[in-house]
Amino acid sequence: MMDFIYQAQSPRVVFGRGALQHLEREIDALGARRALVLSTPPQATAAHALAERLGERAAGVFSKAVMHVPIESAQAAREVARQCQADCAIALGGGSTIGLGKALALTSGLPIVAIPTTYAGSEMTPIYGITEAGLKKTGRDPRVLPRTVLYDPLLSSTLPVGLSVCSGLNAIAHAAEGLYASDSNPILDLMAEDGVRALVQALPVLHQQPQQAEARAQALYGAWLCGSVLGQVSMALHHKLCHTLGGSFNLPHAETHSVVLPHALAFNLGHAPVAAQRLARAMGIGSPANVPGALWDLARDLGAPTSLRELGLSAEDVDTASALAMTQQYPNPRPLTHRAVRHLLQQAHEGIRPSAA
Ligand SMILES: NC(=O)C1=CN([C@@H]2O[C@H](COP(=O)(O)OP(=O)(O)OC[C@H]3O[C@@H](n4cnc5c(N)ncnc54)[C@H](OP(=O)(O)O)[C@@H]3O)[C@@H](O)[C@H]2O)C=CC1
Numbered sequence: 001m002m003d004f005i006y007q008a009q010s011p012r013v014v015f016g017r018g019a020l021q022h023l024e025r026e027i028d029a030l031g032a033r034r035a036l037v038l039s040t041p042p043q044a045t046a047a048h049a050l051a052e053r054l055g056e057r058a059a060g061v062f063s064k065a066v067m068h069v070p071i072e073s074a075q076a077a078r079e080v081a082r083q084c085q086a087d088c089a090i091a092l093g094g095g096s097t098i099g100l101g102k103a104l105a106l107t108s109g110l111p112i113v114a115i116p117t118t119y120a121g122s123e124m125t126p127i128y129g130i131t132e133a134g135l136k137k138t139g140r141d142p143r144v145l146p147r148t149v150l151y152d153p154l155l156s157s158t159l160p161v162g163l164s165v166c167s168g169l170n171a172i173a174h175a176a177e178g179l180y181a182s183d184s185n186p187i188l189d190l191m192a193e194d195g196v197r198a199l200v201q202a203l204p205v206l207h208q209q210p211q212q213a214e215a216r217a218q219a220l221y222g223a224w225l226c227g228s229v230l231g232q233v234s235m236a237l238h239h240k241l242c243h244t245l246g247g248s249f250n251l252p253h254a255e256t257h258s259v260v261l262p263h264a265l266a267f268n269l270g271h272a273p274v275a276a277q278r279l280a281r282a283m284g285i286g287s288p289a290n291v292p293g294a295l296w297d298l299a300r301d302l303g304a305p306t307s308l309r310e311l312g313l314s315a316e317d318v319d320t321a322s323a324l325a326m327t328q329q330y331p332n333p334r335p336l337t338h339r340a341v342r343h344l345l346q347q348a349h350e351g352i353r354p355s356a357a
Pocket residue numbers: 040041042043067068069093094095096097099117118119120121122123125126127128129155156157158159160163167230253254
């Protein structure tokens with residue numbers, strides 16, 4: 001039975017090898033004149049080189065982006081933007097740098113041009129996250145959705161192969177949960193399925209040949225589709241668990257998604273048969289029941305972590321994390337109980353291959 005609401009919500013997307021060459025044109029199209037370039041500390045050289053290239057269009061560089069956007073770094077970036085009279089910001093990097101751009105946009109309304117170098121997908125979402133006093137709070141606000149995204153596969157060619165795999169699995173998680181979202185629609189289902197297909201094909205190639213241009217482009221295309229899904233529908237148990245594990249136990253973002261996803265899908269897909277069929281088709285496997293195991297195999301074969309233990313979660317933390325993940329209500333295809341969530345996290349902690357959904 002078809003019953004849905006669809007409202008397109010997307011930045012302007014410029015995709016292609018060498019897309020970065022269009023940056024000046026895109027800044028001008030925004031009517032902006034003074035761009036503040038954002039990056040993490042290790043990417044400061046690239047940020048300064050970009051600012052130099054922009055010449056008079058550059059207002060300055062702020063290179064102190066940190067994962068999960070500590071409020072202090074957001075406040076410092078806001079102050080620098082004010083002092084240098086920036087009228088737009090360019091976020092060059094992964095979800096951490098783009099997250100900083102969003103924190104800036106949230107209070108200033110500055111338009112953001114995002115130039116993603118990972119597959120996390122933040123550039124396509126109106127979701128922001130800011131960490132204050134050890135607690136990460138997320139919210140949705142249309143002001144933080146970047147105005148323009150430049151997807152240039154050349155920029156992700158330096159992303160180490162391990163991170164490429166985990167970041168790709170992070171993207172697949174957005175699509176997988178989008179396929180059983182209570183507020184999904186047929187357009188986003190198409191994007192989710194094609195996003196998974198593109199990433200499942202690209203990641204094994206990148207594992208063998210990290211510089212392979214076509215696979216880099218295909219992975220980035222998949223990341224665009226999966227990020228679009230994340231931005232427009234509600235996420236469920238998997239994202240809630242990863243948010244808890246990242247925010248409260250400081251586990252690394254993409255790696256945590258890689259470990260938890262097969263277990264979250266083993267728990268949910270029996271209650272979401274259409275999503276399971278779509279995922280199986282996208283992954284090129286026969287039986288929808290085998291999706292969780294096939295994803296676990298993919299992660300293992302490509303060298304991604306398969307247990308929360310190896311990411312640093314202690315056995316005692318499994319209890320705390322299960323309790324924390326149950327403190328808020330959110331839609332999920334299968335009803336949640338503390339016992340079931342605890343079991344799921346225990347399996348993920350030990351790195352046990354999930355059984356069929
Ligand atoms: N709001 C939203 O919609 C979303 C938000 N997020 C948030 O984004 C963050 C995670 O994003 P993610 O992209 O995984 O993490 P990061 O932006 O922290 O990047 C992960 C790692 O990849 C490295 N890296 C990035 N690009 C390159 C490159 N081209 N070459 C070499 N190394 C590179 C970074 O290095 P370096 O440190 O040198 O920059 C870093 O070590 C989390 O805080 C998460 O919550 C994620 C998805 C969606």
